Amino acid sequence: MKSHAKAIVIGGGVVGCSVLYHLAKAGWTDIMLIERSELTSGSSWHAAGGFHTLNGDPNVAKLQAYTVQLYREIEELSGQSCSLHLTGGVMMADTPERMDFLRLAHAKGRYLGMDTELITPSEAKAMFPLMDETNFVGAMWDPVEGHLDPSGTTHAYAKAARKLGAEIVLRNRVVELTQEVDGTWNVVTEQGTVKAEHVVNCGGLWAREIGRMVGVELPLLAMEHMYLLTEPMPEVEEFNKSTGREMIGVMDFKGEIYTRQERNGILLGTYEKACKPWSPVNTPWDFGHELLQPDIDRIAPSLEIGFKHFPGIEKAGIKQIINGPFTFALDGNPLVGPVQGLTNFWCACAVMAGFSQGGGVGLALSNWMVHGDPGFDVWGMDVARFGEWATLRYTNAKVRENYSRRFSIRFPNEELPAARPAQTTPLYDTMLANNAVMGDSWGLETPLWFAPKGTEPKDIVSFHRSNDFGPIGEEVRATREKVGVTEIANFAKYEVSGPGSEDFLNRLMTNRMPKTGRIVLTPMLNEFGRLIGDFTIAKAGEERFMIWSSSAAQKYHMRWFEKHLPKDAPGTSQVRIHRFDQTLVGLSIAGPKSRDLLQKLVDVDISTKAFRFMDFREMAVGGAPCMVNRITYTGDLGYEIWMAPAYQRLVYKAIKDAGEEFGLVDFGMRALLSMRLEKNFPTWFRELRPIYGPLEGAMDRFVKLEKNDFIGRESAAREQAEGPKLRRVSFIVDAADADVMGDEPIWAKVGGKDYGTVEKPHGYGAARFDTDGKEVRGSSAAEGASAVRGIVDGDWRVVGWVTSGGYAHYVQKSLAQGYVPAALAANESAGLFEIEILGSRRPARINVEPPFDPSGEKMRA
Ligand SMILES: Cc1cc2nc3c(=O)[nH]c(=O)nc-3n(C[C@H](O)[C@H](O)[C@H](O)COP(=O)(O)OP(=O)(O)OC[C@H]3O[C@@H](n4cnc5c(N)ncnc54)[C@H](O)[C@@H]3O)c2cc1C
Numbered sequence: 001m002k003s004h005a006k007a008i009v010i011g012g013g014v015v016g017c018s019v020l021y022h023l024a025k026a027g028w029t030d031i032m033l034i035e036r037s038e039l040t041s042g043s044s045w046h047a048a049g050g051f052h053t054l055n056g057d058p059n060v061a062k063l064q065a066y067t068v069q070l071y072r073e074i075e076e077l078s079g080q081s082c083s084l085h086l087t088g089g090v091m092m093a094d095t096p097e098r099m100d101f102l103r104l105a106h107a108k109g110r111y112l113g114m115d116t117e118l119i120t121p122s123e124a125k126a127m128f129p130l131m132d133e134t135n136f137v138g139a140m141w142d143p144v145e146g147h148l149d150p151s152g153t154t155h156a157y158a159k160a161a162r163k164l165g166a167e168i169v170l171r172n173r174v175v176e177l178t179q180e181v182d183g184t185w186n187v188v189t190e191q192g193t194v195k196a197e198h199v200v201n202c203g204g205l206w207a208r209e210i211g212r213m214v215g216v217e218l219p220l221l222a223m224e225h226m227y228l229l230t231e232p233m234p235e236v237e238e239f240n241k242s243t244g245r246e247m248i249g250v251m252d253f254k255g256e257i258y259t260r261q262e263r264n265g266i267l268l269g270t271y272e273k274a275c276k277p278w279s280p281v282n283t284p285w286d287f288g289h290e291l292l293q294p295d296i297d298r299i300a301p302s303l304e305i306g307f308k309h310f311p312g313i314e315k316a317g318i319k320q321i322i323n324g325p326f327t328f329a330l331d332g333n334p335l336v337g338p339v340q341g342l343t344n345f346w347c348a349c350a351v352m353a354g355f356s357q358g359g360g361v362g363l364a365l366s367n368w369m370v371h372g373d374p375g376f377d378v379w380g381m382d383v384a385r386f387g388e389w390a391t392l393r394y395t396n397a398k399v400r401e402n403y404s405r406r407f408s409i410r411f412p413n414e415e416l417p418a419a420r421p422a423q424t425t426p427l428y429d430t431m432l433a434n435n436a437v438m439g440d441s442w443g444l445e446t447p448l449w450f451a452p453k454g455t456e457p458k459d460i461v462s463f464h465r466s467n468d469f470g471p472i473g474e475e476v477r478a479t480r481e482k483v484g485v486t487e488i489a490n491f492a493k494y495e496v497s498g499p500g501s502e503d504f505l506n507r508l509m510t511n512r513m514p515k516t517g518r519i520v521l522t523p524m525l526n527e528f529g530r531l532i533g534d535f536t537i538a539k540a541g542e543e544r545f546m547i548w549s550s551s552a553a554q555k556y557h558m559r560w561f562e563k564h565l566p567k568d569a570p571g572t573s574q575v576r577i578h579r580f581d582q583t584l585v586g587l588s589i590a591g592p593k594s595r596d597l598l599q600k601l602v603d604v605d606i607s608t609k610a611f612r613f614m615d616f617r618e619m620a621v622g623g624a625p626c627m628v629n630r631i632t633y634t635g636d637l638g639y640e641i642w643m644a645p646a647y648q649r650l651v652y653k654a655i656k657d658a659g660e661e662f663g664l665v666d667f668g669m670r671a672l673l674s675m676r677l678e679k680n681f682p683t684w685f686r687e688l689r690p691i692y693g694p695l696e697g698a699m700d701r702f703v704k705l706e707k708n709d710f711i712g713r714e715s716a717a718r719e720q721a722e723g724p725k726l727r728r729v730s731f732i733v734d735a736a737d738a739d740v741m742g743d744e745p746i747w748a749k750v751g752g753k754d755y756g757t758v759e760k761p762h763g764y765g766a767a768r769f770d771t772d773g774k775e776v777r778g779s780s781a782a783e784g785a786s787a788v789r790g791i792v793d794g795d796w797r798v799v800g801w802v803t804s805g806g807y808a809h810y811v812q813k814s815l816a817q818g819y820v821p822a823a824l825a826a827n828e829s830a831g832l833f834e835i836e837i838l839g840s841r842r843p844a845r846i847n848v849e850p851p852f853d854p855s856g857e858k859m860r861a
Contacts, residue, residue: 001169001191006030007198007369008187010174010210013044014150014354016202017157018362020166021074026370029165032196033158034189036173037288040154042204043326044354045289047150048227048269050249050258051356052089054105054142056410057380058112058743060333063360065113068144070359071153078159082148087260089145089249090124092136092309098253100463101409102140103839110745110791110798110836117141118839127248128259129239130266130312135254145249147260148355157358173285177213183343198369200346205325206283207335207349216339218383219390220350221399222278222325224292226299227269229262230316237264255305256407259313266313270302271406278325280396294321328352330390330398332406335383336361337368340559347383357381373526377691384555387581389443394419411461412741413468421445425489425585426648432457434666437468441490441669442551444582449668450475463838464738465807468670475667476674476809480636480852482663483591485655486672488640489648492554493580494547500566500574501543507710508564510694510703514539519614519629523688523699524560529715530690531697533557534682538616538629546616546627548640550684554579564711585648589655590638590675592858593662598628598639600658601651613860622654633672635679635852637861677815678808678852680730686742686804687728687817695724696819726800727825728817731844732851733805733835735814740805740837745791746818747834747841748799755799755821799824802835811851816844 006028009016012035020033035041051068055061071082093099102118109116119141121133158168169191176188177199187194201218203210211218239247240261247261256271276298279287296303307314329335329350334357339345348365351357367375379385390398401418410416415438421428423444431438436447437457449468451457460467478484496505502513511522516539524533536548549557558579566574589597599606601622611617615630624647632638643651656664673683682688687697694703694716705717733740748755791798805816816835824832826848834841853859 001172001194002032002167003192004195005032005167006196007200008185008194008196009033009200009202010187011035011042011202011204011206012039012154012158012168012170013042013202013204014040014154014157014358015204015348015351015361016200017154017161018358019200019202019348019365020168021157021161021164022362022366023369024161024164024166026366028370032167032169032194033161034169034172034174034187036171036206036285038170039158039168040151041289042206043222043324044150044154044204046291046322046324047326047355048267049147049150049355050145050260051148051353052142052145052249053114053356054091055333057333058108059377060357060360060380061112061114063364063376063378064353064356065144066363067356067359071148074156074160077163078156080152080156080159082153082156084146084148085246086144086146087246087248088127088141088143089251089260090119090127090139090141091251092121092124092131092139092253094136094254096137097463098409099138100838102138104463104741104743106140107745107836107839108743111801115143124250128250130235130247130310131250132309132311135309147249147262150355153355174210177210179343185344198344198346200348200365202348204349205287205327206285207327207347209283214339214342214345216342217392218335218347218349219386219395220327220329220335221280221395222283222327223399223403224276224278224323224325225269226272226294226321226323227267228321229267229319230265230313231319232264233266233312233316235312236261236266250310251407252306252309253407253409255302255309256404257302257306257309259306259310265316265319268306268310268313270299270306271403272299272302273404274298274301275400275403277396277400281392292323292325294323296321326352328399328403330386330395330402332402334361334381336365336378336381337374337383338559340384340555340562373528377689379556379685379689382556384559385552387443387554389422394422411463413459413466414461415439415448415459423582425487425582426645427487427652430649430652431487436666436668439669442554444490444551446490447487447666447668449670450666463741469807472668472671472674473809475665475671478663478665479591479634479667479671479675480810481591482665483589483593483597483659484665484667484671485587485589485652485659486667486669487586488588489582489585490551490669491586492549492551492557493584493642494549495544495578495580496547496575497544497578498573498575499543501545504564504566504575505537505545506708508561509535509537510710510712510716512704512707513537513545516541517616519616519631520702522702523694523697525694525710525712525716526690527711527715529693529712529719531688531692531694531699532560532690534684534688534699536629536631540616540618540627553684554581582645584642585645586640586642587648587652587655588632588638588640590632590634590636592637592861594636594638597655597659597662597664601654608861622651624650626651633681634675635681635850636675636858671809674806674809675852677806677817678811678813678850680817680847680850682728682817683804692726692728692819693719693724695719696726696728696822698728724822726819727822728803729820729825730847730850731805731816731818731833731835732847733814733816733837734843735837736840736842738837739807739814740802740816740835742802742804744802744816745798745836746800746802746820746844747793747796747836748820748824749795749832750797750799751795755823796834808851813851815847815851
């Protein structure tokens with residue numbers, strides 16, 4: 001074993017081998033994989049080997065599509081077969097709601113390059129005759145599904161990596177990780193210490209233990225998982241003989257079941273409700289190529305449904321039941337990327353579908369390590385997406401919830417109950433007493449809407465408008481016409497201070513920093529000129545800035561801030577960053593009466609001239625020391641008031657008491673989001689994401705190219721010179737009783753004209769990649785059309801996608817935001833666009849000016 005490597009990958013499961021292969025392919029050959037035992041000694045060896053492209057997050061779905069495409073490449077390079085069976089598969093819906101879900105998934109697939117198709121139960125039965133089709137109302141066919149040999153596939157990655165120069169060391173456990181002052185890692189193994197610049201945790205079942213070696217508790221948990229194999233079945237053999245085809249894969253939502261042909265019999269697995277964590281605290285190091293004791297009672301309820309839905313299988317003898325552990329993060333997606341607070345320590349773990357996702361994970365991580373950027377929108381699997389609240393016990397509760405709902409539908413207005421409440425503000429009990437329906441916002445309980453007194457504060461979950469529609473409308477109208485108050489503790493808040501703080505922020509942000517006492521809005525870009533943040537910044541003092549942004553991006557942004565901190569001379573501290581999280585909470589008041597209300601609570605003049613729009617001031621509110629921003633996300637006259645948690649109840653009570661005479665109401669997050677829609681305001685992670693440039697995101701007025709050399713400036717200048725490919729726009733949609741939720745396709749009647757993009761940027765779909773991971777397929781509508789079924793319909797083409805939307809209660813319109821080719825972005829013609837909602841194409845019209853207060857008069861009043 002050599003004593004130094006550029007990168008060391010710990011763990012030789014399918015994920016570690018894929019990371020090793022992709023690093024070698026990207027040109028890093030001084031790399032080593034260290035495996036405790038033999039390759040596939042964690043969960044990889046006993047996997048069922050199924051793969052598919054569907055995922056709730058379209059960006060992860062793309063990485064899955066890439067994974068499936070990769071198998072031929074590694075087979076060719078390694079000479080090792082993966083035993084690919086590309087059978088295709090169906091998802092079966094047994095209720096109209098599940099069919100709505102499939103319609104949504106099918107619609108999303110249009111711009112992802114997926115070739116799915118909605119079919120009848122009888123058509124599904126023709127491909128899997130063991131089912132009783134009368135149990136179902138419909139199905140979705142996906143041709144890019146199948147199964148493979150897990151061990152062969154892992155070895156194919158490993159052999160291909162070796163061919164490219166990588167080294168693999170077996171039977172050698174990593175026992176300790178330490179880091180030198182210069183950042184070099186000491187990887188202490190049973191066979192000696194290796195120095196490395198980078199370390200990658202691909203420890204699978206032991207990823208938590210490897211995290212603990214560097215002081216990190218990764219939010220993942222292994223769950224027991226069972227699938228059964230039947231004896232050979234004559235029906236299967238007969239089908240193969242008569243059709244010349246293998247039986248397809250089937251996913252059955254109701255039974256949380258997947259099934260497919262395995263040799264001459266059937267494999268059937270289930271995500272049972274009565275699920276069981278494995279080794280909830282520590283994974284034993286001596287766990288080898290072992291299986292767990294099957295527990296048929298636990299899966300009996302699922303099997304009962306399974307045998308009813310697939311009576312053909314019930315008759316078969318069960319040959320074997322496999323029970324093995326594999327890991328999940330809270331939301332079932334992987335944990336990938338650099339760990340915030342550490343240097344050159346990378347993760348590729350909690351990959352619960354290694355044979356669907358392993359390739360995409362390897363590609364994104366290797367891009368990130370070699371080129372400094374994953375190259376794709378990987379937020380859905382970024383290790384930074386969970387906060388400190390994701391402790392061992394929190395993770396345990398959430399992973400069990402996620403496992404038992406693996407194939408369940410998550411409705412757009414559905415909040416999941418496990419591990420809640422975790423964090424609460426001092427107003428939590430008051431909000432419950434006010435009949436608030438609470439939601440989880442990055443681990444924090446946040447009021448979503450207020451149910452009328454005497455009714456149960458509970459969402460009726462649905463894809464359609466639901467029981468919150470009326471009350472939200474009332475919250476919005478009362479706020480817009482009088483005044484409303486809402487909690488805003490669920491924002492991220494930072495303080496950047498020190499003599500170098502202004503220079504530091506000027507280097508990171510696209511907008512000029514404000515003068516003392518003023519506020520600016522500013523995007524942040526990466527080196528490629530893509531949007532990686534959207535901030536409100538106030539200059540609170542000569543060397544002190546207050547910053548607000550998206551709560552969920554706190555670790556993501558801290559990682560970026562820390563990476564770009566100036567390297568101080570010893571003994572000096574040029575820039576200090578403090579993340580408040582819940583040590584600073586807030587309330588926002590908005591509406592035409594908000595100034596009168598606030599004036600009653602403060603001892604300073606806050607008239608229009610004394611406290612202008614976009615001013616920041618520290619003042620006592622209701623007797624409590626607060627920071628006040630004259631700005632609100634509702635787009636009305638309004639204020640954001642920030643205070644230490646100890647004062648929040650005092651300030652809230654003062655607002656409520658003083659507000660009575662003005663007709664003050666409480667409003668929740670959903671009303672806030674409805675109001676921002678009618679101002680065409682974007683949201684982070686919906687409209688603004690790292691796949692868009694600032695001009696594309698319609699954020700150009702916050703980009704000051706002339707101010708100084710900020711990160712991403714060159715690319716932003718190029719975008720401006722060449723013009724954007726896409727543009728964020730707002731639509732008024734002629735919706736029925738359901739509004740957009742995000743990810744719906746946007747159709748345009750463009751005849752034969754090619755307006756450009758059909759797939760999301762950095763998209764894979766059916767695309768191929770060169771060694772840099774760049775998409776090499778053209779993305780013109782015409783080319784897309786030939787590759788993807790269902791994006792052209794006569795004169796109509798899919799030209800874009802929705803990012804978010806909903807009902808805007810004040811202007812009484814259904815609104816949507818999304819991206820379309822820039823050439824179409826200013827075209828307000830009626831009849832040009834349609835947006836597909838739950839399978840039905842609804843007329844839509846671009847609305848360039850915001851429907852509420854287009855001149856911003858009210859906001860500035
Ligand atoms: C019953 C069952 C069915 C499944 N079916 C499917 C399926 O159909 N499709 C699908 O895609 N996925 C399936 N999976 C999940 C799949 O197995 C996992 O997604 C995948 O194996 C994860 O691979 P990994 O490389 O992350 O982890 P692992 O396979 O656990 O590999 C981790 C490796 O790291 C090594 N290691 C750990 N710590 C150290 C250390 N300190 N030093 C050196 N080496 C170390 C271990 O020995 C191990 O070899 C199934 C899993 C189970 C249990």
